[in-house]
Amino acid sequence: MNDILSKAATAAEIARAVLAGKTKAGAVVEAALARIAAAEPAINAFTDIVAERARKRAVEIDAGKRRGPLAGVPFAVKNLIDIEGLPTRAGSKINAEGPTARRDGALVRKLEAAGAVLLGGLNMGEYAYDFTGENVHYGPSRNPHDPTRMTGGSSGGSAAAVAAGEVPLALGSDTNGSIRVPASLCGLFGLKPTYGRLSRAGSFPFVDAFDHLGPMARSAEDLALAFDAMQGWDPDDPACTDRPPEPALPRLHDGIAGLRIAVAGDYFARNGNPECFEAVARVAKVLGVGRTIVVPEAAAARAAAYVITTIEGAELHLPRLRLRPQDFDPDTRGRLMAGALLPGSLYVKAQRFRRRYRARVLALFDEVDIVLAPAAPCTAPRLGQVTMTLGGVEMPVRANLGLFTQPISFIGLPVVAVPAARAGTLPIGVQVIARPFNEAAALRVAAHLERQGVCVSAPA
Amino acid sequence: MAEKAQDIGHLVDEAAKAIGLEIAPQYRDSVILNVERSLAIAQPLLVVDLDDALTPAPVFRP
Numbered sequence: 203m204n205d206i207l208s209k210a211a212t213a214a215e216i217a218r219a220v221l222a223g224k225t226k227a228g229a230v231v232e233a234a235l236a237r238i239a240a241a242e243p244a245i246n247a248f249t250d251i252v253a254e255r256a257r258k259r260a261v262e263i264d265a266g267k268r269r270g271p272l273a274g275v276p277f278a279v280k281n282l283i284d285i286e287g288l289p290t291r292a293g294s295k296i297n298a299e300g301p302t303a304r305r306d307g308a309l310v311r312k313l314e315a316a317g318a319v320l321l322g323g324l325n326m327g328e329y330a331y332d333f334t335g336e337n338v339h340y341g342p343s344r345n346p347h348d349p350t351r352m353t354g355g356s357s358g359g360s361a362a363a364v365a366a367g368e369v370p371l372a373l374g375s376d377t378n379g380s381i382r383v384p385a386s387l388c389g390l391f392g393l394k395p396t397y398g399r400l401s402r403a404g405s406f407p408f409v410d411a412f413d414h415l416g417p418m419a420r421s422a423e424d425l426a427l428a429f430d431a432m433q434g435w436d437p438d439d440p441a442c443t444d445r446p447p448e449p450a451l452p453r454l455h456d457g458i459a460g461l462r463i464a465v466a467g468d469y470f471a472r473n474g475n476p477e478c479f480e481a482v483a484r485v486a487k488v489l490g491v492g493r494t495i496v497v498p499e500a501a502a503a504r505a506a507a508y509v510i511t512t513i514e515g516a517e518l519h520l521p522r523l524r525l526r527p528q529d530f531d532p533d534t535r536g537r538l539m540a541g542a543l544l545p546g547s548l549y550v551k552a553q554r555f556r557r558r559y560r561a562r563v564l565a566l567f568d569e570v571d572i573v574l575a576p577a578a579p580c581t582a583p584r585l586g587q588v589t590m591t592l593g594g595v596e597m598p599v600r601a602n603l604g605l606f607t608q609p610i611s612f613i614g615l616p617v618v619a620v621p622a623a624r625a626g627t628l629p630i631g632v633q634v635i636a637r638p639f640n641e642a643a644a645l646r647v648a649a650h651l652e653r654q655g656v657c658v659s660a661p662a
Numbered sequence: 663m664a665e666k667a668q669d670i671g672h673l674v675d676e677a678a679k680a681i682g683l684e685i686a687p688q689y690r691d692s693v694i695l696n697v698e699r700s701l702a703i704a705q706p707l708l709v710v711d712l713d714d715a716l717t718p719a720p721v722f723r724p
Contacts, residue, residue, distance in 0.1 A: 411720060505707035512700055524683060536692030539685060540700055543677040543693070548704055553718035555710055560719065601699060 207233040209367025209661045213275040213424040216370065217317065220263065220274035227263035227274030231256050231319055234276040238321065238368045245344050247363035249281050250288055250323035259319045272431055273317035277371040280360050281323035282330060283307040283415070284404040292406040293326040293356065295339045295529045296522055307404030308439070309373055309415055309432050316431035321369060325359030328531040330375055330408040331515055331538065332356040333383050333603035334583075338531040342585050345388055346662035347629055351582035354384035354603060360418050361388035365629075367661030371419050371428055375405065377412045378507055379577075379607025385418055385619040386577035386631030390659050391648060392418040393425045396638045397614025398443040400429075401436030409514040410441070412507065412611055420659035422648035425618065426450040429641060443639075450642040454649045461643060464493040466575040466635075469500035473593045473605055474579035481622035481630045482574055488656045489647070495570060498562045499555075503609035506552035506559070508601075510612075513549045516541030533600060560613045567637040572647055576606045577619045577631035610635055618644040620657040632657075670694050670701075 204210040206219045207229060219225040235253055242248060256276070263274050279285070282292040284303035291298045305311075310320055325343045327335060335358020336342040343358035345351040346366035353362045357374025361384035364372050374381040376394040385392030393416045400415050407413055417428035433447035465471075465486050471479060471494075486492075497503075516523075516538045523530070523539055530538070566573070579592050583599050590599050610617055615638060619631045634651075636644040651657035671694050678685050678693075685693055 499710070501706040502710050505704050508700070508703045509707060520681075520683070527684075527686065527689065532689075532692065535689060536696045539678075539683065539689065539693045540674075540696030542681065542683055543674055543697060544700060544704075548707070550718060551710075551712065552707055553720060554712050554716045555707060556719035558712065558716055598699065601703065 206230065209237055211370060212421045213272060213370040213419060214421065214427055216275050217271060217273045221269065225274070227260040227319065228257070230274045231260040231276055234321060234369055241366045241368050244349050245346055245362050245366045246341050247324055247343050247359040247366065247368060248278065248322050249291060249325050249340055249359070250285065252285065252320060252322050256319050256321050259314065263317060268314065268317045270316035270431070271427055272313060275318045275371055276321050276369045277313060277318050277373070278320065278322045278324050278363055278369050279310060279373040280326050280357050280375055282326060282375060282406040283310060283373060285310065285320065285323055288323060290406050291323065292330065293328040293337055296526055297406065303404070305404065308401040308436050312432045313428065318371070324363055324372060327356035327358060328534040329519065330356040330377055330380055331534050332600065333379060334600055335384060336585065344585070345582050347389060348582065351584055352387060354387035354578065354582065356380040357384050357418065361385060361390055364390055364418050364420060365662055371417060371424055373415060374418050376414045376416060376611060377408050378511055378611055379604035381416050381418060382577045382607045382617060382619040382631065382633060383603050387582040387629060389621040389623060389629030390418050390420060391422055391425050391621065392416065392619040393429055393641065394611060394617045395429065395641050396616040398441045399639065399641065400432050401439040401442045403436050403438035407518065409511050411510055411514060414611065420661065422618070422645055422652050423454060426454050426645050445639065448639065448642060450645045453642055454645055456646055458489060458647055458650050461572055461647065462570045463489050463491045463572040463574065463647070464495040464570045465491060466497050466573050467494040468496045470497065470575040470606055474576050475592065477581055477630050478576035478579055481632050482576055484656055485620065485622050485632045485651060486574055488651060488654050491574065495566060495573065497566065497573070497609065499559055500609040502555060503559050503612045504605060506555050507608040507612040509548050509552040512537060512541030513544055556612065563613060564637070571636065571643055573635040575633045575635060577633045578603055579605050581628035581630050606633065614638060616641040616644055618648045620648045620651055621659045622657050670697050673697065
C-alpha cells in the first residue's frame with residue numbers, strides 16, 4: 203500500500219482511503235497540486251490547472267457529497283475534452299482563441315459524479331494528428347522517464363501527468379493509437395475501449411469513424427474503476443452504444459483461466475525494433491501462450507486507416523486551413539493540407555476494405571479471446587527526432603509510431619496497453635486486444651500480468 | 663524520382679486550385695512531401711482487390 207499523499211498512490215488506494223475516512227479529499231487534492239507545481243517545469247503535461255474548482259469539489263466530498271467509487275481521486279483530461287469555462291484547445295492556437303466551454307465533457311461529468319476531482323487540461327499534439335507529443339504552440343510534453351525523449355502522442359500530456367505521478371488518472375483520446383502509443387512510451391496502462399462504448403460528447407473531434415476516449419493509469423484496477431464509472435448510453439454522441447454497461451471491476455481478478463490467447467504474427471512481428479517483440483514474448487511467456495495467429499491484411503488495414511484519417515481530418519479543418527494556415531503547427535498543417543488533396547476514390551476504397559477486414563478479423567475471435575501485439579515499434583525517440591530506422595528502413599517518426607495500433611482501432615476493437623519493459627530500460631508496451639465489447643477480458647489479462655509482476659507501472 | 667516529385671507538385675497545385683485552397687509558397691514543399699508520403703503509405707490498400715458487392719463500412723440509418 204502506497205502513502206496516499208505520495209505520487210505512487212493509485213486511484214483505487216485514494217478512493218478507499220477517502221471512503222474509509224482515513225484521508226481527506228482536500229489533502230489529496232493539495233498534495234496533487236503541489237506535485238504538479240514541482241513537476242511541470244520539467245514535464246509540461248498541463249496547459250490548464252483548475253485549482254479553485256478542485257478545492258471546491260474536495261470540500262463537497264469531505265462534507266459527504268459525491269461519495270462514489272472514485273471519491274477524492276484527482277484526474278486531468280486531454281485538452282480536447284471540454285472543461286466548463288475554458289476554451290477547448292485541442293492542442294491548437296486557433297481553438298484557444300475560440301469560445302469557452304459551457305459545460306464539462308460527458309466523461310468529466312461521469313467521473314466527477316463518481317467522486318473524482320478534475321485538476322485541469324493536458325497538453326497534446328495539435329488537433330490529435332500526432333504520435334509524438336510535440337507541440338509548437340505549447341511546447342512538447344516530456345517523458346518523465348527521460349525528459350529528453352518524447353512522451354508519444356497525441357495524448358502526450360495525459361501520459362506524462364500520470365507517469366510523473368502528478369495525478370493517478372487521466373483521460374486521453376485514441377483515433378489511431380493516441381492512448382496506446384504514449385502509454386507504451388511512458389510505461390502506463392491505457393484503455394482504448396470498443397468504438398462507441400464511451401461517450402465522446404463534449405470533446406473536439408478528429409476522425410469520427412475512429413475517435414475513442416479512454417483512461418490512462420498506473421494499474422489495471424484504476425482503468426477498470428474509471429471505465430466502469432464512464433460507461434452508459436449518451437444520446438449526445440451518435441456513435442455511443444445503447445448496450446447496457448458491462449462492469450469490468452467485478453471480474454477483474456478472475457485470472458486468465460478459460461481465455462484463449464494468441465500472439466499476432468506476420469505484420470505484427472516485423473517493422474519494429476527488437477525491444478517491442480521481446481516485450482510481447484515476455485508477456486506471452488507469463489501467460490503460457492505458444493500460439494501465433496495472423497491478423498489478415500493488417501498492412502492494408504493500416505494503409506486504409508491512414509487514408510481515412512488524413513482525408514476526414516483534412517475536411518474537418520479545411521475552413522481553418524483556408525483562413526488561418528499560419529496559425530497551425532507546421533507538422534499538422536502539411537499533413538492536413540495534403541489530406542485535402544487526395545482523391546475521393548481512395549477514401550471509398552478504404553471504407554469498403556474496412557468492411558471486409560472487420561469480417562475477417564472478427565472470424566479470428568471465434569478461435570481466440572485475446573490477441574497480443576506490440577503497442578509501439580520502439581521505445582521513446584528523442585524530442586525533435588524526425589526519422590527512425592525500423593526493420594532496416596528509415597521512416598518518419600511522426601507517421602509511423604502507430605504502425606501497430608492503427609490496424610486495431612481501424613475496426614474499433616477494445617485494447618488495453620500494458621507496460622512490459624524489463625526493469626531499468628525505457629518503457630515499452632504491449633497491446634492486449636479483445637473482441638468488440640469485451641474490455642473486461644482484456645482488463646483481466648492486464649490485471650493478471652500486473653499480479654505476476656511482468657507488467658508494473660511506477661511513477662518516474 | 664524527380665519527375666514523380668514534379669507530378670505530385672502539379673497535382674498539389676491543381677487540386678488545391680480546384681478546391682480553393684491557397685497554399686503559400688513556403689508551405690508547398692511540405693504539402694508535396696506529405697502527399698508523397700500518404701500515397702506511399704496507401705500503397706498496400708491500392709493493390710487490394712475488392713468484390714463489387716462489398717459496400718462501404720459506415721452505415722447511415724435515417
